Amino acid sequence: MNIFWFRRDLRLEDNVGLFHALNSMEEVLPIFIFDEIILSQLPKDDARVTFIHEQLQKIQLALQQQGKSLAVFHGNPLEVFTKLLSEQTISAVYTNHDYEPYARKRDKDLNQLFVTHTISFLTSKDQVIFEKSEVVKDDGSPYVVYTPYSKKWKENFKKIQLVHYPSEEKLDKITQHSYPFLSLTDIGFEKSTIQVTPYDISTTLIQNYEATRNFPALNKTSYLGIYLRFGAVSIRKMVAKAVAEKNETFWNELIWREFFMQILWHFPHTKNASFRPKYDAIHWNNNEELFEKWCEGKTGYPFVDAGMRELNATGHMHNRVRMIVASFLCKHLLIDWRWGESYFAQKLLDYELASNVGNWQWAAGSGVDAAPYFRIFNPSEQIKKFDKDLRYIKKWIPELETASYPQPIVDHKEARERCLKTYKEAVG
Incomplete structure (x- = not known):
């Protein structure tokens, strides 16, 4: 059996790591771990935890319609996987890349665990179009100014083809299991009173974006941020939409996100120290x-x-x-x-x-x-x-x-x- 580990990619559709897992020879156990190390720092009614749980419920509902289910755990990921490995014969763990310093250390520690059990740890690029050193200067050094970075980003983009990964079509490969789907109460949280605004990427909003985006009273922002943060939408679909609408301003906002992500990747000290x-x-x-x-x-x-x-x-x-x-x-x-x-x-x-x-x-x-x-x-x-x-x-x-x-x-x-x-x- 293989495992697919949902993290910042909370959707069944166009999910690269999930697609590769479902195309492997083995059945797949889909899991999500509420990381107690992260949760311990949050208030019990944190709206983001509620949002994550709602996205997991959507995944669970879609899987249940096919007689399948998502396993949801709460704990330290290292301990959760150690227990899983003692209960199951696992060939490979699939997931998507995460670039933040904490995630990089966590994945390094987990990889050591998997190596000792001769388990493959297979990760994919999913939450960005370009990652790490895929957009750098000609001498290989990272860009630290946005405008030349964005020009190079767009040059590179012209050379690739946006691919849809139809993970949603392969859900029959998901295995039957008896692991729980934890509620918010199970993990010590409660439903937040804050409502997350649905995102808006309508043609009207995008075409008027440049003219309206600086005026808060107009409320003409896309509200895409949280959906991209947790992968509730595919970045490939969002970029495809921006390109189709031929709107540079909206497109540039998506590129800004990747600019800052590659900065943190190359300069992880900037998490709490000045770049200068x-x-x-x-x-x-x-x-x-x-x-x-x-x-x-x-x-x-x-x-x-x-x-x-x-x-x-x-x-x-x-x-x-x-x-x-x-x-x-x-x-x-x-x-x-x-x-x-x-x-x-x-x-x-x-x-x-x-x-x-x-x-x-x-x-x-x-x-x-x-x-x-x-x-x-x-x-x-x-x-x-x-x-x-x-x-x-x-x-x-x-x-x-x-x-x-x-x-x-x-x-x-x-x-x-x-x-x-x-x-x-x-x-x-």
Whole structure:
């Protein structure tokens, strides 16, 4: 028997690793492991855990219609596999690549276990079009600036053909078994009250993307993030759609995701250290009281506060607003970008380590292709440009323009001058 291990690929359709497993000579046991090492860091009503479980239920329902089922476990993956190997004769374990530092270490440890049992560990590229060193400079070194990376990405894309892997047509190869399908309660979690918005890749949204994407009140984002994060949709289908619509802006957003993923692959230290080391010399104020006000959306800067309240209530924040709140934390409050990155990691439905770290370092000026440190968003000017009628802001701050809305916690001009002085002392 072979095992297929679902991870960041929670779908039966167009799943590369699953396709290869189902095309092997053996029957396949499909499994998912709720990793207790990851779950132990999350609140019991985490919306992402609810989302994952809902995707697993969809897979389970589809399998049950064919008299099959998905095995769902909870524990340390090494311990789960050790137990499975003691109960079953396994020839190979199939899965799809995962590129984050924790996943790389986990897979290395598991591979050692499989080697001692003479089991093949066969992994496939599924969640990206290009991975690792597939898009690099002519000398083999990684790109650290987005524009040349995206040009090379598109050049390489012209040379390949997008393939559909019809894993959904081979489900008869899945074996009968008696392993459980665990509920949220079984793993110590409860259903979140946060609703995940269905994604939208309609022609209308994509064609108007450039014109509407910077205005949060219009709510014209695709909401694809969480679906790509957990592989509930195929990246090949999403890219094919962007190409078919001939929309460069939407396509570029998908390429940004891969840019940051290859950065994390080549420079894993950037998970918690600045890509530009001299930026780690910045003397952050790290005022906990001000950080708390930022988290709660009580800074007295309406655009910042609206964004943080949206995040806390829904697990989502508009991309334009993410830039504004991140710049405000790092530049106005002089609080370490890692504090903001960590808070977003707790709250964002579409949290993706590579993109989150990449974007926070962009805001702080310390990352690849970063904004220069002297570029400091003026939150009031941003309102005039992107929410001049206050539609977005008033949705999240009903007490705006009343005595109960707080006064600004810092003065923009003073904060800007302090930031420039502090950064200049650190980085020259």
